[in-house]
Amino acid sequence: MTTTNEWLDLCSINDLVANSGVCALLKEEQVALFYLPNEQKVFAVGQYDPFGNANVMSRGIIGSKQGQLFVASPLYKQHFLLEDGSCLEDAAISLPVWKTQIINERVMINTA
Secondary structure, eight states, rough: OOTTTEEEEEEEGGGGHHHHHHHEHHHHHHHEEETTTTTEEEEEESEEEETTEOOGGGGGGEEETTTTEEEEEEOOOEETTTTTBSSSTTOOBOOOOOEEEEEETEEEOOOO
């Protein structure tokens, strides 16, 4: 991994699974990465499910509701928006999110 200012080279795009999630380690924190190749986007949210109290979010299912992409927790099925981490069932709960970009087939994540 290499760091440029606030952007960290996290992994290759080839390490990801299209339209699905994988877990990556960002420093000491687990991050769930979701790769949508049709949009050429990677979303990064916290791996920890606050309802199920387990690191499982990368195993969730991607879907959309009213044009907003979400991941459904594999445990109790709460829906978290990939864009901002907010929970559709409980506005008081959210997942941390990180900005990402794809540069030369590499996934860059903002650590600021």
